[in-house]
Each structure stands twice: as structure tokens, then as C-alpha cells.
Amino acid sequence: MRIFFCYKKYIMETSVYPREPELLKELRAITLNHPRALMATAPDAGQFMALILKLVNAKKTIEVGVFTGYSLLLTALTIPEDGKVMSLTITAIDIDKDAYKIGLPIIEKAGVEHKINFIESAALPALNQLLEDPKNRGTFDFGFVDADKINYANYHEKLLELVKPGGVIIYDNTLWGGSVAMPEDSVPEFRLQTREVAIEFNKFLAADARVQISQVALGDGITICHRL
Template sequence: MSTNTGILQSKNLTKYILETSVFPREPKILKELRDATASHPWGFMGTAPDAGQLMALLLKLLNAKKTIEVGVFTGYSLLLTALSTPDDGKIVAIDPDREAYEIGQPFIKRAGVQHKIDFIESPALPVLDKLLEDPSNVGTFEFAFVDADKHNYWNYHERLVKLVKIGGLIIYDNTLWGGTVSWPEEDVPANKRESRQSALTFNKAIAGDSRIEISVASVGDGFTICRRAH
């Protein structure tokens, strides 16, 4: 099979999965937010709906009530998390870009889940360090989702693996970086090489972390799902 044929088949399979299993079950309010995000210059950064569907299922399997989101953008994954957790659930959502977050605010309000969300306008590392300073936060979160600056993924991981309880999940988005992690270096566009290298470095480090169990799912742009083992 040629590379081009493989790419075409992959796109066709993704289209099939979206049209058959994802879009028919996507909540209307999430679709509306996804449509609103599409016109944003960085709209491609939103969580892929097939990845979101998997995340919603995992949240419900965990019956997660206390979660963290590092990187919010317009809030597709945040709204999805809020819709997938109980009414008394709480989400610490961290992002320095309030302007993008405000795009999702009307949809979050209409969904009636705003009371679950504690949005913190800040870079994530200081907030995570602050959370760790309080012993009552350590090992108490059931779930964390990270879709932020790739070069800091390991720094986030070192903090989140302490905040998330044993048996809890941490998911990292974009770990396949458009498939370029498997490409020869010379085939990668120059503007993607630095982020690709960050993904490669993180993927190698996370695969060797004995504190967690992992599974890399090729949904969206790559989901690395980590279960804290000890």
C-alpha cells in the first residue's frame, strides 16, 4: 500500500466513523460550539469530536466528579466534560486566553453547567503548583485533560500524576501531531518540526513512566490515555 493510499483510507475511515457513530450522537449544544469555533483563526485546535466521544465515555465510566483541564481554548472539551459529570461535579479549567474561552461561554450557560466550572485565567504551571501546596488536593482528582503547549507536557505530567488519584486518568491530546511522529525528519514541514520533537520527547518519556499505565488511541490527533497505577 502506498503512503498516499494509506492516508486516503485513513481519511475515509475517519469520515465514516464521524458520520456513522459520532455526529448522530453529538449533543446539539456541542455541535453548535464546534461550529462557532470553526470560524476562529485557530479553530483547528478544538478537540476532535471523535476524541471527545471517547473522553465522554471514559468520564462516565469513572463517574468523575473532580477534574482538571489544562488548555481550554473555546471550551469544547470543557463543555463536554461538564455534560459528562454529575451535577455536583467540579472542573478546574486553566488557560491564559480568556478571549477564546468567552466564545464558549454562551454555550456553557445555555447548557446549564456553568456552576461546575472554575475557570482560572493563567499559565497552568503556577496554578498546578498552587493546588499541590494544599494537601487536600493531592491524589483527589479523578480525571485530567491536557491540550496545551506541547513543550510543557512533561512538566504538567509531573504535577498531574500527583494530583490525580490512583486509578484516575490523565489524557494528553495531540500526541501523534498530525501523524508526523512516524515520518522521517526530512519529510516534516519546517514549521512543524519543533512541536513534533516535543511530541516525540514526551511520548518516549511517558512510555517509560512506571507510575502509570498507558494506551495511545489514534483518534483525533492522538490521545495518550494514562491511568495512575501507584
């Protein structure tokens, strides 16, 4: 479930869908056949993310939580070629390669597969492995986190070491269907546990002096962190 206010439809129809690349529309359409299609990053949040990628001139990025690849394809379409043939500039981590394979034909059709290093793994060990190589520390321009919410605080610590000062980390689902702002007794049972995690993470980010933040009510809520 996404946050829905009357202006949301207006924004989607006026500013988002008309500018959404055709291949992202295609990927969104095939994802609809997946039983967990709602997990995909929302197009309005994606559009904002693409804007940030451009503004920081991101070239080397990391994504935690790929699913069928909406945010991944969006990133691959947005960042520039770095001039090196077959260079892998996006590190994308997910435990579920089958979901990634659903979107892969569209990524190939877009001609951007060569930018992607897909790592089939739980994110924490994969991030730890990246950190073992000094060449990765402080070298990423951008990180996007959209996986298991319980680990967001752990991912934050790892990403602060991987993303360079001046870089950006975006967290998805920080409003968790709006439940973080609802009285507890009106929150659907299935949302309660992750709501608590999201509330704690939001408070943690608000107090984290290592980042400048802005929490934005796009999609399911995204929090943009500027690495200071």
C-alpha cells in the same frame, strides 16, 4: 491538520456526529470563526474522552488548555452533579480568557457553568498553586491536557500529584498531525519543533511505570494514562 485515513470519515459520520450533543455542535460551529479553530479537541477524541469520564465515574476533573471550551463543555455535560448547590467540580486553566468567552454563552445555555472554576493563568503556576493546598493532592478523578506541548512532561509531574490512583489523565495531540511517525525530511517545517517534543514525551510515557497507557489514533492522537 488531523490524521486522516479513509475510515475516519466513516467513523465520524456513523458513530460520532449522530451522537454529538447539539450544544457541542453549536460550540464547534461558533469556534469555526476563530482563526485557530483547528485547535479545538476533535469530536471523535471528545466522544472517547466522555466514555472514559463515565467509566471512571469522574466527578472532580482538571483541564489544562480550554480554548473556546469544546472539551470543557463535553466534560461538564458528562460528569454528574455532585449534589452540592453551585459546587465547582471542574478546574479549567488557560492563559486566554477571550477564547473561553467565545464558548461561554453555550456553556451557560447548557446550564453547566456552575460546575466550572475557570483559572486565567499560565498552567504551571496554577498547578503549583493547586498543589499548595493539601486538599487537592490525589483528589482529582480525571485530567485532560491540551495546551503547550513543550510543557507536557512538566504537567505530567503535577497531574500525577493531583490525580488519585485509579484516576485517568489524557493528553491530546500526541500524534501531532501524524508527524511523529513520518520520516523527518517529509515533515512540514512548521511541525518539526513540536514533533521532537511529542516524540520525546511519547517515549517518556511509554517508559513511565507510574501509569498504564494506551495511545489511540483518534483526533490528533490521544494518550490515555491510568494512574497506578
